[in-house]
Amino acid sequence: MPGELALDWTPNTNHTGFYVAQSKGWYADEHIKLEISSPHTSDYQITPVNLLTQDKVTFAIAPSESIISAQTLQNATDKPHIQAVAAVLQQDTSAIVTRTDSGIDRPAQLDGKRYASYGARYEGRIVQQLIRNDGGKGEFEEFTPPKLGIWDTILKGEADATWIFEGWEGIEAEQKSVALNRFRLADYGVPYGYSPLVLACSDTLQKSPDLVRGFLKATARGFQYAADHPDEAAKIFFDQASKELQGDAPSAELHWEQVQASQPFVSKHYLSKDGSWGAMDTARWDKFLDWLSEAGLLTTKVQSRHAESSTTSSLMGLLKGDVGDRIPRTSVKASELFTNSYLSS
Known part of the structure; x- marks a missing residue:
């Protein structure tokens, strides 16, 4: 089965598990031919979430805010529903x-x-x-x-x-x-959510559950290996990602010294206390959503580089209070934003 993963940034040690799983053939074991795309190839002209909702990739990496934003757009019902299916990191780094x-x-x-x-x-x-x-x-x-x-x-x-x-x-x-x-x-005093997350469209979850489960199973193996063997994982990531980036823009260039120093730090944050990868906690989602609501950030207007309208504002406009109407906290449910159902038990 083909699959494509859109990274949230140029390859870095947040992504090591994907490259380890790919290198060791664990996606192939799940009959998945995975392609990993980095935003530098388009100079980040389109976000991972937009790639996902436009059906250009199967999975995307993004923070909690991206999925909350996607679900609270005024025309959200016109767009594909997306959910977080795994947390890449368990702690906010x-x-x-x-x-x-x-x-x-x-x-x-x-x-x-x-x-x-x-x-x-x-x-x-x-x-x-x-x-x-x-x-x-x-x-x-x-x-x-x-x-x-x-x-x-x-x-x-x-x-x-x-x-x-x-x-x-x-x-x-x-x-x-x-x-x-x-x-x-x-x-x-900011109870931040999960970042980064693996996202998928609900349509994919419903129509290709085996693809999603297989992808997450292989990915979990990759991150568990990176948690247990940071030095070896760093080398695998560096070798694999460097090959993909060869000849590309300097902004995407990897440096071994940075990868080598980064991997032991990041590897400590991949797994939960019970040693598993990917699972998310409803209470953590709710705490972040509660804070966004109480701080007055759950509002209807979205950012735009164009002229302000009834539904959009500039970034500075948002900072100055041009935020639209408040979105009721009760209308944003954590259960609709994420699922652990496709992770291996």
Whole structure:
């Protein structure tokens, strides 16, 4: 069976398990011929979720907010229903970061500063609430560099802050002797959800359940191997991903030293306490949804680069309160956003 996985970023150690499973033939054991696509091939002109809903891929990688956003669009009933079918990481390894030499050593000091954004629907307002929770006003500039160049804006001092994975960009910063201040969301009263997740369309779940189960079974083997054997997994990932990236854009280039240092950090976050991969907890979803609702982030307007309308606003418009109507918390059910049903028991 053919299958394609759209990554959320250029290949990195969050993705190691997929490459291990592919290298060891575990997808082939499940009669799946898997292709892995990286967003650098299109300069990230289309998101993994859009690739999924346009039926261009079978599975996609994205954070909790992406699926919440997809299910709360005003025209959501016109689009394919999607669900999270596995959590890639069990703990949140992301953080909002600033350079230590910027003097911005707490979120409240981001008032009046520039935040390099991926342009996601809830992103800026989550950062805004983070600042407010630290006693700031939440008034800052959210701007959108080319997605694959966002991290470079921090390295070059062109932005004051952005959102990273500590196990990837954080490792790179250490190796480049760039000291970072790291503001972890949980430390400032933000009960963040899962990131990243594996998503699939409900149509695929219903029509091709064996494909989904086989894919997740092989993937779980890959991540369990990477958790148990980080050094070997790092080598497999580096060799496999480097072959795929050979001759591609410099933005996608892998460096062995970064992979080697990153893998032991990330491998600690793949599995749950009982040693399993992928399972999600309803209470964690509900806690994040409750927080989004209580903070006033569950609203109807979505981000747009075009003229504002009754259903859209600019990123800065969202930050300034042009958010549309509140979406009732009761209308957003965790049970419709994720399922553990396709994971091996």
